[in-house]
Amino acid sequence: MIDLVKNYAITTRRIKKSVIRELLKLTNKPGVISFAGGLPDPDAFPVEWIEEVTMKVIKENSKSSLQYGPTDGMPELKREIVKHSKKLGENIRDENVLVTTASQQGLELLGKVFIDPSDPVIVELPSYIGGLQVFGAYSAKMHGVPMDDNGIRTDLLEELIIKLKKDEERYKFLYLVPDFQNPSGVTLSQERRKKVLELSYKYDFLVVEDSPYKDVRFEGTPPATLQSMDGLKSVITLRTFSKIFVPGIRVGWVVANEDIISKMALAKQAMDLCTSSLCQLIAAKFCELGYLDKQIAFVSKRYKEKRDLMMSALEKYMPKVEGLRWTRPDGGLFLWLELPKNLSADELFPKAIEEKVAYVIGSAFHCDGSGANTMRLNFSFPTHEQIDEGIKRLGNLVKKQLVNQK
């Protein structure tokens, strides 16, 4: 047997077993009601439409759908993406779109194209774990900026940037999940969006708008997208069909100025040559036949019911104590729960598994390891019954824990 330790790259040798992955394994135990995952509801998949669309694609485009395609994406899909962007007030052309193997590849491309070891990247506290993993794997130095109910605190963001400038550090980009954020469920307010872009122009930094859930809105007026406000100057937007159509096709896209798109396309070529032509054409046809808008409406209604159920279950089962609060997301798949400061969601986790309920510990989403008293709860995947029963188990556990703390 070859000495692998000698052969692995430095970053590979450094990888340790992820605590989160080990925790997530526990959530699959039989009988455990899990709010830990981030999966869409499979009962909401538009199976009949997919059958129809897929047959059409294979029959009408048998050659192009089964062949290699261009690295930057199939023209049919780019056309639909440009149309979708126009609805969001974004004035873009085909050259501003790179189709990706879902938005995780968009994140990997960001790392590849922008990050040298020790480059500073600014993220939210908390932030999407898949983003943190990529930036970490590219050895970025991550700086976290706290959020409140209106999203990232732009005053603290400016302070950080001034401090970084003083320390003569460069910074690569600000990474934001502005709509129904994973993990917090919080949406960046219109005013803060304006402020973020002002800062980006003033201090010359790129803004990454990772927005997989934007269209899954239950109520209220959507703020403008950062991309539409910016007009291809500072903003790189990542989107995906995973939450508004199905994740199993692995199709997402990046919107950015042409120079960035061409650099990312070159990097993508080495990664997988192209995203599945078949999957791209399925997505394109799904849009073309008008099914996407219908599916978005259907999923939004369905997840709203689940969110409402989780909100009332939290009201019903959680103890009324100071410091215990949760967010009320206007869309998306997640909400965020804060325990009183003296309780640790990390320490509570094994007990929750014993009580057969699971969540993701909030500290996993904090690049600085803070957030020990927080947790992320997913409401899209569990059934109505599971939501009620699971929150009941969690509420009882928190109550028990509060008594023990005294």
Next chain:
Amino acid sequence: MIDLVKNYAITTRRIKKSVIRELLKLTNKPGVISFAGGLPDPDAFPVEWIEEVTMKVIKENSKSSLQYGPTDGMPELKREIVKHSKKLGENIRDENVLVTTASQQGLELLGKVFIDPSDPVIVELPSYIGGLQVFGAYSAKMHGVPMDDNGIRTDLLEELIIKLKKDEERYKFLYLVPDFQNPSGVTLSQERRKKVLELSYKYDFLVVEDSPYKDVRFEGTPPATLQSMDGLKSVITLRTFSKIFVPGIRVGWVVANEDIISKMALAKQAMDLCTSSLCQLIAAKFCELGYLDKQIAFVSKRYKEKRDLMMSALEKYMPKVEGLRWTRPDGGLFLWLELPKNLSADELFPKAIEEKVAYVIGSAFHCDGSGANTMRLNFSFPTHEQIDEGIKRLGNLVKKQLVNQK
């Protein structure tokens, strides 16, 4: 507009427009008969079987085929891959398989998991361009070893390794395309395979067996796979459905020992979370119903006809001069043509485009920039008529060039 040059990573700033990409654009000019691509023949796609299989998958597995899947691959597909490996004499288990977004992702994972900047990697002269691109992007230092009609020259390989040891350099792996190599069409002989593995054990290095065409054999006895001879010690094997089924589903796989597979799976997680579940299950069902073996037989017969046609066209149209020779591949998609030493395929290229015929310049496959008098010709994609007419044009051009040289 943000100052992008400041923001791009060092490797991105270093990327120049690829000469090859620019050349390939020319091959798309109207009327040009192109032997430059590497595409399978779309008329050989098993469209009806794919319709049947896809409908079965969506109907029978609507939830799992449209949902996220495990990063290392869907169990249904892994089972079929293990069966396929057993037919090749490889005794492997599910844990030795990582499903990838086709084999280009396998190459990217190799780079990610093994290569630190300036790490030496040993490649064949010539070698697959997609591999060279990945290793180059990871800033590997590439060392080329010449080939003859039996594949890589193992005597020169050993010399190189001894030299590298003396220079106190480490080396990461030897990268081989042992079956009907892209670009040369040459197959590594059984004897040389044994020798490669002996060297690998003696000098402690990994061997990458990139084998996308192995099953597309026209005649002769297949040598044993390096993986079957090695038994999961030194060999990492990359395979794909692109050439034996269809490329449009982007499904391939890596076979290696469990430790390497788990490291690659972690890296893949950041790259795209998982390969399309839908595409994986289509591939699995295609195998399960016994269609893969039939399709392999069909494609092999079809490409053999095309190879035969290209061989006779070369006989017919190429001048009989010293130094002009071509390989006769027993399978695969490509053959290799060497011009007399005083002719340059690089310089001939623009003239070929004028004469409306295209190839890939051989120097592009040489990590040391050599091979100016060589070219790669693809016979899988062009029609019978195109093969005859295209080789006629190329033959006339070479004749003209020989006269001019005098």
